């Protein structure tokens with residue numbers, strides 16, 4: 214029944230394919246700049262000290278069992294997650310205008326939001342039922358959204374000339390979109406470019422989107438990991454909430470807790486302030502619960518327990534903020550070191566963007582041929598679009614990488 218015409222061989226996931234090729238490479242100088250996972254200065258995965266502490270506490274808990282969590286997840290975790298993303302004193306929380314479900318990390322949260330929109334979103338303009346994503350965006354957005362049959366459109370984002378934000382292109386496309394379109398925004402540390410709007414640009418976008426009655430969907434995968442400050446990295450979301458938007462948020466704990474494989478995350482729906490907001494949130498929550506039940510029944514427990522312990526304990530929370538500064542600080546140092554090496558080598562071109570971009574990734578501006586040469590000649594592994602994971606650089610390989618780049622750019 215499943216002939217090649219019906220089920221053609223799918224291409225390998227580019228990122229996980231890259232990871233496999235890196236593993237196979239036996240050269241001792243090889244450098245992995247592909248996957249977006251934090252590495253310490255010895256290129257090793259890093260268990261955050263605070264996560265280790267929470268894990269030890271959990272394992273000693275005699276009451277720990279393996280029962281199901283509720284459909285919407287661990288209540289202490291989802292309520293702490295609301296406070297983390299919206300702020301402790303958020304009026305949206307005190308007005309009870311937020312409904313939160315624990316999800317299978319950020320991917321699951323994007324999916325739940327997209328599935329909900331596909332099923333229920335009724336735009337005031339009939340042709341507005343499409344979701345706009347940045348070009349480029351995290352590759353998985355495209356397939357998650359297509360899977361739930363939500364029409365996908367794009368807005369310009371990255372300027373090849375400046376290697377910064379194409380704000381005018383982004384703004385005018387959002388301006389021309391039919392009113393009440395859905396706009397997917399990266400809350401901070403845009404993947405794959407590392408380029409974010411400034412606060413002033415966010416304000417302009419919020420103003421425009423209010424006028425156009427667009428619906429914002431924030432994807433937040435790097436809170437605290439990008440700048441080292443949890444509040445700074447959630448600034449854009451909170452500006453939109455303060456402006457009275459109804460919106461949705463996908464929140465991942467993969468990077469900021471280093472809980473990649475534990476799949477801890479949340480989906481939040483925030484209703485606009487209105488007398489019927491609590492009623493709306495209850496109805497939306499009831500439908501989200503049905504979607505969740507039919508797809509995963511109940512979310513995975515262990516990562517959420519770890520995160521919950523940390524989020525709900527002042528001492529552990531403070532330690533976590535230290536760990537976030539360790540990770541974001543090391544990445545910023547690597548940006549600085551890479552730029553300095555390239556400048557010192559007088560590598561042709563401008564390299565300012567390396568330190569202006571933020572978060573896990575940098576769009577280097579290297580083209581596909583240069584990327585292929587880096588892999589063949591220097592055993593450097595990165596995605597074809599010229600994106601590097603800054604976390605793959607360390608004091609032992611950053612100069613080697615800069616020299617390799619210098620070699621292919623000349």
Ligand code: PMP
Nearest residue numbers: 318319320351404432434465467
């Ligand atoms: N959104 C974006 C923009 C991301 O970069 C990521 C992580 N690669 C995610 C969502 C979700 O990742 P996860 O499912 O591991 O939380």
